[in-house]
Amino acid sequence: MWKRHLWRILMPLVITLLACGVQTVLWPNIFGELTAPPLWLLVITWLSLYRERSSTILLVYAAGWLTSAFTAMPLKMMFTSLLILHLVVTFTRQRIFWSGVSYFVLASVCSVAAFQIIYMALSVFLEPVRAAWLPLERIVQLLLVVPSSFVVYVVMNRFELPHPAEQRAHEGGL
Amino acid sequence: MNFLNIDLKKILFFLLVIALPLLSFNVEQKSREDQWFNEPVQFLAGFTQETFDVFSRGVKETTGLYLNLIGIKKESADLKGRNSELTTRLEAMNELQTENDRLRAMLDFRQATKMELIAAEVVGRDLVPDHSTITINKGTNHGLKNGQAVITLGGVLGYIFKPGASTSHVMLLSDRYAVVDGIVQRTRAHGIVEGRSAGGCNLKYVERTEDVKEGDIVVTGGLDNIFPKGFPIATVQSVERKTFSVSLKVELKPVVDPDKVEEVFVVTNAKNEDLGPRLGLKE
Numbered sequence: 001m002w003k004r005h006l007w008r009i010l011m012p013l014v015i016t017l018l019a020c021g022v023q024t025v026l027w028p029n030i031f032g033e034l035t036a037p038p039l040w041l042l043v044i045t046w047l048s049l050y051r052e053r054s055s056t057i058l059l060v061y062a063a064g065w066l067t068s069a070f071t072a073m074p075l076k077m078m079f080t081s082l083l084i085l086h087l088v089v090t091f092t093r094q095r096i097f098w099s100g101v102s103y104f105v106l107a108s109v110c111s112v113a114a115f116q117i118i119y120m121a122l123s124v125f126l127e128p129v130r131a132a133w134l135p136l137e138r139i140v141q142l143l144l145v146v147p148s149s150f151v152v153y154v155v156m157n158r159f160e161l162p163h164p165a166e167q168r169a170h171e172g173g174l
Numbered sequence: 175m176n177f178l179n180i181d182l183k184k185i186l187f188f189l190l191v192i193a194l195p196l197l198s199f200n201v202e203q204k205s206r207e208d209q210w211f212n213e214p215v216q217f218l219a220g221f222t223q224e225t226f227d228v229f230s231r232g233v234k235e236t237t238g239l240y241l242n243l244i245g246i247k248k249e250s251a252d253l254k255g256r257n258s259e260l261t262t263r264l265e266a267m268n269e270l271q272t273e274n275d276r277l278r279a280m281l282d283f284r285q286a287t288k289m290e291l292i293a294a295e296v297v298g299r300d301l302v303p304d305h306s307t308i309t310i311n312k313g314t315n316h317g318l319k320n321g322q323a324v325i326t327l328g329g330v331l332g333y334i335f336k337p338g339a340s341t342s343h344v345m346l347l348s349d350r351y352a353v354v355d356g357i358v359q360r361t362r363a364h365g366i367v368e369g370r371s372a373g374g375c376n377l378k379y380v381e382r383t384e385d386v387k388e389g390d391i392v393v394t395g396g397l398d399n400i401f402p403k404g405f406p407i408a409t410v411q412s413v414e415r416k417t418f419s420v421s422l423k424v425e426l427k428p429v430v431d432p433d434k435v436e437e438v439f440v441v442t443n444a445k446n447e448d449l450g451p452r453l454g455l456k457e
Binding site: 025029075129 | 368
């Protein structure tokens with residue numbers, strides 16, 4: 001049983017680490033200046049959607065802490081944005097949910113858009129110079145979420161060991 | 175004993191959830207060197223980025239090889255083989271020549287300066303589009319420290335931020351958190367260069383009475399011996415004189431495009447070098 005618990009903690013963190021590596025090194029090497037899809041955020045969205053236990057927020061914090069090593073984003077912005085995003089995703093999931101990849105793709109697009117809004121709003125209050133609009137980068141990111149969320153869904157479900165209480169969320173496959 | 179029927183586990187969990195973001199606010203007050211708890215993730219991040227760097231170079235080489243092979247096949251049908259191979263070789267030679275020229279220019283610069291420099295390669299970019307940082311393949315193991323200047327042959331790129339053991343983040347001039355002292359080269363008007371995202375920056379705290387024009391070059395002031403004095407930072411894009419403001423609003427465009435940078439120099443000791451006269455800039 002403890003092995004399952006350890007796997008459920010380590011697996012998302014390792015995938016977050018790999019996602020950050022792909023996004024910051026592999027993507028710019030291959031696609032140059034084209035904005036990379038926010039793979040790290042898709043992993044966190046997956047956790048918020050399919051890990052129904054309330055302790056998931058601690059895992060989200062841990063993933064955020066790991067992610068902060070790949071960016072200049074301050075830890076206060078990372079934790080506060082992720083806390084709000086997790087609450088929004090959890091709240092939405094309790095009201096609208098269906099199994100399968102189509103739900104995850106839709107939820108990912110909404111989640112990334114929500115994160116950008118939350119981040120920009122928090123930036124006004126918490127940062128000395130607020131975040132810029134960067135409309136082109138944000139739209140490209142949202143467009144790239146569609147194919148990349150499919151990949152994240154397949155990878156996460158491939159390695160997930162669901163808790164018996166969460167079985168319902170994982171039914172339906174692709 | 176639990177008269178009020180309170181679930182202590184739930185309360186402790188709730189406090190933990192709230193405490194982490196609050197602690198992170200407190201942590202922001204401390205200097206980067208004091209943040210010992212970030213070292214493990216810095217190490218992991220450095221390791222991951224180095225691994226992906228090696229992997230992505232392999233992918234690039236393989237992809238390049240594959241594309242070259244397609245090119246050779248098409249051309250060999252037209253030119254009977256040999257000619258296309260030579261063309262491909264020539265392209266590879268040109269690429270090597272370009273790289274050689276670039277590295278030679280860096281070597282000449284290094285030999286001609288009294289500054290202590292460490293050469294590094296760019297291996298990664300920032301995770302989010304809201305911040306402008308790059309990752310280089312040198313870290314504290316190579317003698318890098320927080321705040322050291324990072325330059326290219328063309329001008330200032332930024333400074334070291336979050337140095338890890340084997341990799342370091344470089345805060346680019348265009349990041350919202352970046353601050354560098356600068357001087358308008360033509361009139362010696364002093365100001366502070368601050369990033370403003372979207373690839374640009376501003377020159378702040380320049381007095382209204384100062385003479386600043388579009389096209390002027392802003393160079394480093396050389397304060398604190400971090401950057402060499404007189405090294406180009408940015409060019410003035412626009413100047414606005416607001417009626418009720420004591421300072422000018424000056425928008426700048428950095429002279430170095432970070433998306434095109436492959437190799438950089440980290441200045442470990444500027445030795446009070448003044449590059450103004452050598453670069454032909456007015457003093």
